[in-house]
Each structure stands twice: as structure tokens, then as C-alpha cells.
Amino acid sequence: MNPTDPIQHRLCETLKGKTTDRPPIWLMRQAGRYLPEYRAIRSQVPDFMTLCKNTDLAVEITLQPLERFTLDAAIIFSDILTIPDAMGLGLTFVPGQGPVFAHPLQEASHIERLSHDVTQDLGYVFDAISHAQRALNHRVPLIGFSGSPWTLAAYMVEGQSSPDFSKALALCHDHPTLMHALLQCLADNVIAYCRAQIEAGADVIMLFDSWGGRLPDALYDAMSLAYVRMILSALHASHPNTPTILYAKVPYARALNLIDTQASAVGISHEVDLARVRTSCPNAVLQGNIDPTSLNANTSESVIQATRKCLLAQGQGPAIINLGHGIRPDARIENVHALIHTVHQYQPPTS
Numbered sequence: 001m002n003p004t005d006p007i008q009h010r011l012c013e014t015l016k017g018k019t020t021d022r023p024p025i026w027l028m029r030q031a032g033r034y035l036p037e038y039r040a041i042r043s044q045v046p047d048f049m050t051l052c053k054n055t056d057l058a059v060e061i062t063l064q065p066l067e068r069f070t071l072d073a074a075i076i077f078s079d080i081l082t083i084p085d086a087m088g089l090g091l092t093f094v095p096g097q098g099p100v101f102a103h104p105l106q107e108a109s110h111i112e113r114l115s116h117d118v119t120q121d122l123g124y125v126f127d128a129i130s131h132a133q134r135a136l137n138h139r140v141p142l143i144g145f146s147g148s149p150w151t152l153a154a155y156m157v158e159g160q161s162s163p164d165f166s167k168a169l170a171l172c173h174d175h176p177t178l179m180h181a182l183l184q185c186l187a188d189n190v191i192a193y194c195r196a197q198i199e200a201g202a203d204v205i206m207l208f209d210s211w212g213g214r215l216p217d218a219l220y221d222a223m224s225l226a227y228v229r230m231i232l233s234a235l236h237a238s239h240p241n242t243p244t245i246l247y248a249k250v251p252y253a254r255a256l257n258l259i260d261t262q263a264s265a266v267g268i269s270h271e272v273d274l275a276r277v278r279t280s281c282p283n284a285v286l287q288g289n290i291d292p293t294s295l296n297a298n299t300s301e302s303v304i305q306a307t308r309k310c311l312l313a314q315g316q317g318p319a320i321i322n323l324g325h326g327i328r329p330d331a332r333i334e335n336v337h338a339l340i341h342t343v344h345q346y347q348p349p350t351s
């Protein structure tokens with residue numbers, strides 16, 4: 001290779017629709033509690049956001065999984081709830097309960113008063129990205145990310161995680177204009193946030209619409225996908241060379257809707273039949289789908305089988321190997337090694 005040529009990373013090449021020697025692999029939540037070295041750092045600070053706001057610790061944790069495993073991407077250590085935190089909702093992570101907001105959105109005036117530009121309060125994320133990029137030194141691409149407006153709004157209205165996000169759904173039904181004002185405000189913030197992440201050095205942007213599946217069919221497009229499309233087209237207009245990955249925990253029919261957006265790749269949840277999506281969309285760049293619970297088993301047989309099944313389902317199409325949702329705290333390290341080894345060893349069937 002000519003020394004002035006840009007480095008050809010598997011992930012970025014695949015996101016451009018190009019073929020690589022083998023599919024790239026990385027894991028959603030690859031830096032997290034299943035790693036003893038993460039737990040060691042986590043135990044030294046009172047709460048999770050302290051880690052995100054400390055540049056040195058956030059960079060160290062971003063790099064931890066790359067020291068252990070041969071992965072094709074790093075993802076910046078942060079959280080999707082940084083935007084609501086910067087909007088003044090008072091975020092804490094309560095052990096055993098997850099995220100809790102001190103000031104959830106309970107009245108119209110709470111939404112009307114929200115700030116449309118919080119990027120100046122999120123400098124700690126951009127600092128972590130630029131420092132992580134320097135530490136990576138082009139080893140692998142760095143993924144920046146944000147939650148989708150709907151997924152962020154669901155937490156902000158509910159005040160915490162919820163099995164059904166019923167308060168947020170009630171707002172969609174009872175006060176749609178107010179909900180749209182909230183979603184638009186979040187979309188503006190997400191666009192500015194992602195642009196600043198790219199300017200700080202993120203090579204790829206991933207959007208998480210983790211709770212897209214909680215919306216009924218009649219509301220999904222208007223309350224979630226419309227805003228995701230707005231964000232993707234704004235990012236592609238300002239930064240046409242930065243690829244995007246869109247993940248949503250949604251069933252088959254909606255996975256096809258995601259592919260219809262302008263996202264460079266779509267993350268497929270493990271509840272969806274990947275082979276069926278591949279048959280419908282032979283040229284789409286598809287990521288994910290391996291059941292994260294297969295990493296919790298006592299032996300590696302399940303995850304090896306699940307990984308082979310995923311590779312076969314991808315067929316000849318452009319593929320990024322990953323899980324169907326985030327890795328769980330009780331995932332076993334040997335199983336993560338087995339998953340990655342299976343991908344590295346894979347020989348596509350010759351037809």
C-alpha cells in the first residue's frame with residue numbers, strides 16, 4: 001500500500017458496500033460489566049456518569065475490549081442518555097434499576113422550556129472521542145453514537161426504564177403536538193451532537209432506536225422513523241463520507257422499513273429471522289442478529305452455532321457480525337473469544 005493511502009478498515013469498507021477478506025466484527029456494549037477490568041474501574045467511582053465525564057477513564061474503557069479481543073471497531077464509552085442529562089433532567093444510574101431522571105417531563109411547560117442546543121454541555125463526549133482517536137492511532141475505526149428522538153423521549157417522559165413506556169405512549173395519543181415538539185427538539189440536538197462527534201473524530205455514527213418496538217404500527221413512522229430519517233439526511237448532507245448504522249429492536253416488517261432509510265447499515269435484532277431479511281434485501285449492509293444470551297452459556301457450543309448460523313444467513317451480502325442487542329453483564333469471556341474466533345476462521349461456501 002502507498003503510505004499516503006488511507007487505511008482500509010474492514011468496517012468502513014463494508015459500510016461503503018465494498019467486499020473485504022472477511023466480515024468485520026464488533027459487539028454492542030463491548031466495553032461493559034462482563035469485563036473484570038471494567039468492573040475494577042467502575043468500583044472506584046460512585047456512579048456511571050462519572051466514568052463518562054472523565055476523559056482518561058472513558059478512553060481507557062473504550063480501549064479495554066480491544067486489548068483482549070481482535071475486534072474491527074471501537075465504540076466510544078458513553079451513553080445515549082447524555083443528551084437528556086445535558087437538557088437538565090438530572091440523570092443518575094441506580095444499581096439494579098438502571099437510569100433514573102430527577103426531573104422527568106410531566107407537564108407541557110417542562111417540554112416547552114427545553115433547550116434546543118445542548119452541545120456546549122456535552123464537550124466531555126467530544127473530548128473523549130478526540131483522545132480515543134489519538135490513542136487508537138488508526139488501529140480500528142471509532143464509532144460515535146446517539147439515541148433516536150423517540151427512544152430518548154420515552155426515557156424522558158417515563159423518568160426511568162419501563163416495560164411498556166406507557167406514559168410516553170399516552171403522550172403520543174393524548175397530546176401529539178406536544179410530543180412532536182419534544183421529538184423535534186431532540187432531533188435538533190441529536191443532529192448537532194452527531195455532527196460534533198464527527199468533527200471530534202468519530203469515523204461512523206450509530207443511532208439506537210432501542211424502544212422503537214414499543215410503538216404501535218400506527219405511530220411508528222410518525223413518532224420514530226420520520227425523525228430518524230431527518231437526522232440521517234442532515235448527517236449525510238453535512239458529512240457525506242461518514243457512514244451511519246441504524247439499530248432498532250423491532251420485528252421483521254419494521255426491519256425492512258429501517259433498510260428503506262438512508263442508513264449505510266441496519267442492525268438487526270436477534271428476534272428477527274436474518275435469512276429472511278437477507279433474501280428480501282440482498283444488497284443491504286446488515287449488522288448483528290446473534291442472540292446475546294448465547295454468550296452466557298456454560299460451554300461455547302451455543303455461541304459457535306449461533307455465529308455460524310448468522311454467517312450463513314448473511315450469504316454473499318455485505319455483513320457486519322455483531323449481536324442482536326447489547327452484551328449482558330453475565331456474558332462469559334471464553335464465549336466472546338469463541339464468537340470472534342468463529343468469524344476469523346469462517347470460509348464462505350464456494351458456490
Ligand code: CP3
Binds near residue numbers: 030042076081098099
Ligand atoms: O460499549 C458500548 O457499546 C459503548 C457504551 C454504551 C453504553 N450504553 C454503556 C453503558 C452504549 C452504546 C450504550 C447505549 C445505550 N444506553 C442504549 C442503547 C443500546 C441498547 O442497549 O438498547 C440504551 C437503551 C441505554 C440506556 C442505559 N444505559 C440503560 C438502560 C442502562 C442500565 C443498564 C443496566 O443493565 O443496568 C445504562 C447504563 C450503561 N450504559 C452501562 C454501560 C456499560 C452499565 C452501567 C454501569 O456500569 O453501572
